[in-house]
Amino acid sequence: MVNGKLLTVSASPHVRSVQTTTKIMLDVIIALLPALAVSVVAFGPRVLLVCAVSVTCAILAEYASRKIMKRSTTIGDLSAIVTGLLVAFNMPSTIPFWMVGLGSIIAIVVVKQFFGGIGQNFANPAIVARIVLLLSFGAEMTSWVKPLTWKVDAVSTATTLASLKTGVTENLPSFGDMFLGMRAGCLGETCAAALIIGGIYLCIKKVIKPIIPLTYIGTVAVIMLLKSHGNLNFVAYELLSGGLLLGAIFMATDYSTSPINTKGKVIFGIGCGIITALIRMFASMTEGVSFAILIMNLLVPYIEKATTPKPFGTPKKEKKEAAKA
Amino acid sequence: MAKKIAGVLTAVKKVRGGAKVPHRKNTAETEIVRIPTPSKVVIPMSMHIGAPCEPVVKVGDEVAVGQLIGDSDKFVSAPIHATVSGKVVEVGNVKLPNGTLSQAVTIESDGEMRLWDGIKPPKVETREDLIKAVRDSGLVGLGGAGFPTHVKLNFPPEKNIDTLVINAAECEPYITVDYRECIENSWDILSGVYTLKDILGFKQVIIAVEDNKPEAFKVLKAIADNKVDVKDEVKLMTLESKYPQGAEKMMVQSATGRQVPPGKLPADVGCVVMNVASVAFIARYLKTGKPLVSRSLTVDGSAIAQPKNVRVPIGTNIGEIIDFCGGFGEEPCKIITGGPMMGLSIVGTDLPVLKQNNAILAFSKSDAVLKPEKDCIRCGKCAAVCPMSLVPTNIVKAVKAKDVDMLNKVGVMVCMECGSCAFACPAGKPLVQHMRLAKSILREEAKK
CATH class of the missing domain: 3.40.50.11540 (NADH-ubiquinone oxidoreductase 51kDa subunit)
Structure with missing residues (x-):
């Protein structure tokens, strides 16, 4: 009590960092904007509508499900916007609006809120939404637009990965086009340059560590290099195709569904890389990023268990014994 | 002040983790000044880890600076000396900053700060x-x-x-x-x-x-x-x-x-x-041969009018020290003894300075109100900064589930409550409180 007024009494520490959940989510949204901008140029203004529908549905679904479950409102942390954007990024620009809306609702309600909300989901919400939609509506999920024409053209717009798989390489876009996102694909995944800029921004802002993206992409590169007997051209196309960069930078680094410590992150990244490469090489699907991340998401608890560091000063012998036990 | 020193011996092995806390060393260039002799000091008999001392003076005794007023025959303890000259006016219980009660000797100062005659340099050879x-x-x-x-x-x-x-x-x-x-x-x-x-x-x-x-x-x-x-x-x-x-x-x-x-x-x-x-x-x-009767303190924080480094007799009233530093420039909302990372927040200023206090910090509302608690997003920042290689978020889970087996595995007993995890947490989780709770659950369990 000072001058008749009660003082605040609390446990230490009495200073806190300026970082908050909302600021982290805002940084992720900022990091996604370059890719969105390129997408609008490549695939037309419909991209913006798809994103708007997706984000709106995500926010409404989060608000409604929290209300119904009588829990606190959490839309202020902006995480629903991130999920909504990522769902949209995993759709072709031609997707019917109700479908992308459904995807957002699945992501938020089924994957995120049913398991306890932010930080509790066992799998990446946007990945699950993409997989559910892909398995349910195969045709709509793979109807691509030819870049800059803003028109659907099924013949000339097979994705690069499909062409690579069938060995039809005459119609492949140039490296420059691939890098700048002038290729067929989901609306957020095509522009490597924009995604890498976003990733660098997140690393500088210390929102993510570059470990998972680097090990993930690196593993795919090494496997593809071995497969093609050192054909760097092929490796480069593989890395720039499909959803690898979007997945590695923005989806595999999701906090809730990736390991916390460095060793775990390395194992997670390598695992994602191996599964992605295996699916691309041997499965009937052309793209394996979503499934790779989903499978590794499910393995995170085991990876965590195996890689949690021992407390400071634990003697080396005990460390080995603990590892055995 | 943040200039690096070049070409000298640096750490043999770097510390893992650690938090980049703000330095705010505002008083670095302020010389330590002695405060005027306080009118009264309250000297607790427990200002150390270990057995408390028993008072060896009684009400009415005349004492001088450096005279023994409390001692213990236990090994882990430290004797306590009069920090001003004057008369013992009270021997009784007082509340310490951490909320516990301790015996204390209150001395009314005669203002002379007369040294005790018995003070002489010790002979130290072995x-x-x-x-x-x-x-x-x-x-x-x-x-x-x-x-x-x-x-x-x-x-x-x-x-x-x-x-x-x-x-x-x-x-x-x-x-x-x-x-x-x-x-x-x-x-x-x-x-x-x-x-x-x-x-x-x-x-x-x-x-x-x-x-x-x-x-x-x-x-x-x-x-x-x-x-x-x-x-x-x-x-x-x-x-x-x-x-x-x-x-x-x-x-x-x-x-x-x-x-x-x-x-x-x-x-x-x-x-x-x-x-x-x-x-x-x-x-x-x-x-x-003059025993520990005074110590230096940093008095700072947004609510202090004139931040200073001061030297004060042990047992001086905290309110008196703040008054010496110009009082409160802004309305105080939180006052702590010690640093902001591990210090103790106190209920009022009518408390004595202890031997181990190194700062008094008073914060106005804008610095005292911390970010609201939200759900954990598993960002892993707590684990990244923990110098003891713990994973605080897992410890929180185990505490909430009261899972003793899990708590034994996560190594929470090495936690020194430095507060780095709670500082770094973007969700504003009171992680140090959870660590303390975890330890008390394990201590309870050990008693069973």
Whole structure:
């Protein structure tokens, strides 16, 4: 009590960092904007509508499900916007609006809120939404637009990965086009340059560590290099195709569904890389990023268990014994 | 102040994790000033880790500065001395800053600060002499923990203690009294170091300073380099400025590369760590025989009108010290003793200063209100900054589930509650509270 007024009494520490959940989510949204901008140029203004529908549905679904479950409102942390954007990024620009809306609702309600909300989901919400939609509506999920024409053209717009798989390489876009996102694909995944800029921004802002993206992409590169007997051209196309960069930078680094410590992150990244490469090489699907991340998401608890560091000063012998036990 | 020092011995092994806390060393260039003699001091009988002292004076006794007023026959304890001259007006219970009750002797000052006649420099030739002298001086670790120094120095010879580490890291924000000690009393520090090295037989002495205090480093290095005797070799080391660099286990690792195992002390890896102000005090005590009756404090924070470094008699009322620093410039919302990372928030200013307090900080509302608690997003920042390699978010889960098996596995007992995790947490989780809860669950379980 000072001058008749009660003082605040609390446990230490009495200073806190300026970082908050909302600021982290805002940084992720900022990091996604370059890719969105390129997408609008490549695939037309419909991209913006798809994103708007997706984000709106995500926010409404989060608000409604929290209300119904009588829990606190959490839309202020902006995480629903991130999920909504990522769902949209995993759709072709031609997707019917109700479908992308459904995807957002699945992501938020089924994957995120049913398991306890932010930080509790066992799998990446946007990945699950993409997989559910892909398995349910195969045709709509793979109807691509030819870049800059803003028109659907099924013949000339097979994705690069499909062409690579069938060995039809005459119609492949140039490296420059691939890098700048002038290729067929989901609306957020095509522009490597924009995604890498976003990733660098997140690393500088210390929102993510570059470990998972680097090990993930690196593993795919090494496997593809071995497969093609050192054909760097092929490796480069593989890395720039499909959803690898979007997945590695923005989806595999999701906090809730990736390991916390460095060793775990390395194992997670390598695992994602191996599964992605295996699916691309041997499965009937052309793209394996979503499934790779989903499978590794499910393995995170085991990876965590195996890689949690021992407390400071634990003697080396005990460390080995603990590892055995 | 944040300039790096080039071309000097830096940490042997860097500390993992650590939080980049703001420095806010606003009072670094403010000389320590003595406050006017307080009209009254309240001297608690428990200002150290270990057995409390019993008062050896009674109401009505005339006492002088440095006269023994409390002692204990237990080994882990430190005697307590009168800090002003005057009359004992009360012997009874008072509330300490941490909320516990302790016996205390209240002395009304006669304003003369008369020294006790019995004060004379101790004769120190052997190890036993030194331990006894340090005990008689009433010294406890001045860095904050308050562990009786004579206990720390009385290590058994079979422990093979070879290294003395002098801790001048001062990694807590705001606090600058150790820095001022380095600048103003640098000769005392070195003289204390030489005596300890000589009598206790340390093979090496390392003085470690964080690299945001180049002035302190320069001053100490100049003296250390000017040694007359080869046996007075002292190493100066700069450490990265990050919190909690000054924690004992971190300090030992940075200075020597040795890791103190869980549940062990620095002595178990051959080291003794002492605060820089403690070692300077030993040198002064050996010269004058005047026991620990006053200490330096940083008084700062957004609600303090004139932040200062002050030297105060132990037992001085905190409110009186704040008044000396111009009172409150803004309305205080939270007042803490110690640093903002590990300090104790107190309920009012009518409390005495203890031997181990190194700061009084008062914050206005904008600094006192912390971000609201949200759900954990598993970002892993708590684990990344934990200097003890713990994963705080997993510990929280185990606490919430009251899962004793899990708590035993996560190693929470090595947590020193430095607060780095709670500082870094973007969701504003009170992680230190959860760590304390975890420890108390395990202690309860051990009793069963």
